[in-house]
Amino acid sequence: MKRIILSILILSSLQAWGWEREPVWPKGKMPDAQSGQIAAMTNESGAEGFRADDYRIPYLEWYEAPDPATDNDACMILISGGGYNNTCDVNLIEQWHKRLTQEGIQCVNFVYRTPRPQGLPIYQTAWEDGQRAVRLVRSQAAKRGFAPEKIGVISMSAGSHLGLLLATSSQTKAYEKIDSLDDIPCHINWGILNAPAYVTTDGEAGTKATRDGYGPDVTLSDIFKFDEKTCPLSLHHGGKDPYTPNGSTLIYRRLRMMGVPAELHLYPGKGHGAFGLERGIEFLRQMGFLTPLQPEVNIMDRYASDAARAEVIRQDIWPDGKMPCPQEDQCTPYIEWHIPVEKKSDAIQIIYSGGSYMGNGPDGFEVAPARRYLNEMGVTVVTLKYRTPRPVGLSKHTTAWQDLQRAIRLVRSQAADRGLNPDKIGIMGSSAGGHLTLMGATSSRHQSYLPIDKLDKISCKVQWGIAIYPAYALSDGFDEHNTKGGNTDELYLAPEFSFDLDTAPMLFIHGDADGWASMNSVRVWEKMRAMGIQCQLHTLALRDHCFQRHASPGTGSYTWLDRIGEYLQYMKIIE
Secondary structure (H helix, E strand, O other): OHHHHHHHHHHHHHHHHOOEEEEOOOOOOOOOOOOOOEOOEHHHHOOOOOOHHHHOOOEEEEOOOOOOOOOOOEEEEEEOOOOOOOEOOHHHHHHHHHHHHHOOEEEEEEEOOEOOOOOOOOOHHHHHHHHHHHHHHHHOHHHHOOOOOOEEEEEEOHHHHHHHHHHHOOOOOOOOOOOHHHHOOOOOOEEEEEOOOOOEOOOOOOOOOOOOOOOOOOOEOOOOOOOOOOOOEEEEEEOOOOOOOHHHHHHHHHHHHHOOOEEEEEEOOOOOOOOOHHHHHHHHHHHOOOOOOOOOEEHHHHOOOOOOOEEEEEEEOOOOOOOOOOOOOOOOOEEEEEEEOOOOOOOEEEEEOOOOOOOOOOOOOOOHHHHHHHHHOOOEEEEEEOOOOOOOOOOOOHHHHHHHHHHHHHHHHHHHHHOOOOOOEEEEEEOHHHHHHHHHHHOOOOOOOOOOOHHHHOOOOOOEEEEEOOOOOEOOOOOOOOOOOOOOOOOOEOOOOOOOOOOOOEEEEEEOOOOOOOHHHHHHHHHHHHOOOOOEEEEEOOOOOOOOOEEOOOOOOOOHHHHHHHHHHHOOOOO
């Protein structure tokens, strides 16, 4: 009687929401059927009165159609994780369903067979179910009002392992044809993969990454074929996930080598979990999978004036006659303090622009908007104009690096007198300025000039760095574009980066389509993780160098300054 009442309640709930369940396989046709497997979310399998024999067939659970006013003609398949031992992400599925439906996406929950099959690869029956589920979803596109080539997945953990199989290996048969439905293609058109597990060879048997994803013999598992139907992906991973985030960086590199647009979002200090749903939605919007992009807006129009009142103080960096390596054709370096009247933090953010080390300016689109954004948050900003163009007879960054080290010392020496914390100083630069930020963050123990006065006894160590599309970091692009996209194994990081014991944690933001490749940021992130330093990273699909200069509302290139605010909150620099 209890079981009957429970079934009635579940059915009533589904009908009230307009949801319906549909078996993936016809009766008696499911391949590799095993008596020990079920297809049920853990809230079902753990309910009183649960009978396994009623849950042998994997199913689709169709949710309500989106509001016609917001309908985006798209469908998202939701895939739970659970180590291929169960499907446990009940709360995530509900969160995804609610948020994506608001975006006008038809959602369908896909529940595959678990636990792991006996005598087969841990993913085999789930993969069979997955390919069949995609075919079934595509077959119903017209009936349910979405485009058959606008089908994606969002997934977690083992579900993301399955999602990666669906995204990269649709041209490989997971099972033999059983009926005419199997003539329908089983590729997907995009994926948002959270914390994909088991993707590196040190964990592909279904364990945590035994070597944390490191080692010259640790690679992506060869079950992922990366065939011609491989689709764009947004990869999301915690920096401390035992199912290694290096798996996501390896996937990202493979996609780049294929020319497939992708995003990579890595979160410092985070373990195994799903992070950055809004970044995934921005990815869908940027890729054009949702409504058409809105017209791009010039960032200088968005941040056209100094809304936050601030005291501005300009200072030369070097005393007369003491500047090292002076060259006649270079500009005079200086800093400007922008101290908000209403300070809400005792931190100091130093910001400077790029310009190929041929020119730079503190009032352009790479500096002024960030300064205004942080001033409005009550953060003191110091802008730096360093010496350019490139010095003759020296490495391109030498005089700029000298200026940066001196500027940090100057700022630290005056911080306390201005009511600020001399041990809360960060640096931020774009392009060549991003390269300069890497110098400042990784090499503060490396002397760039001989001391000229007592100020040079002060440390130039910083507490954090923010590198926006850093250039010149990898050996295929020490002076210009990355000729190999930064993708191949033989490339190495610039030798001027010492990665000394004072190396600071960093935030990286980079356009995926940047000629000064996003792998500059990714490879530095990998290096720092190997050192035990947790960094944050975001790459932006389809976006080139200077991604933020003009951007469409609702995309990552438009909201990028919020990543800085969030990072400073994570670092406890601001509240």
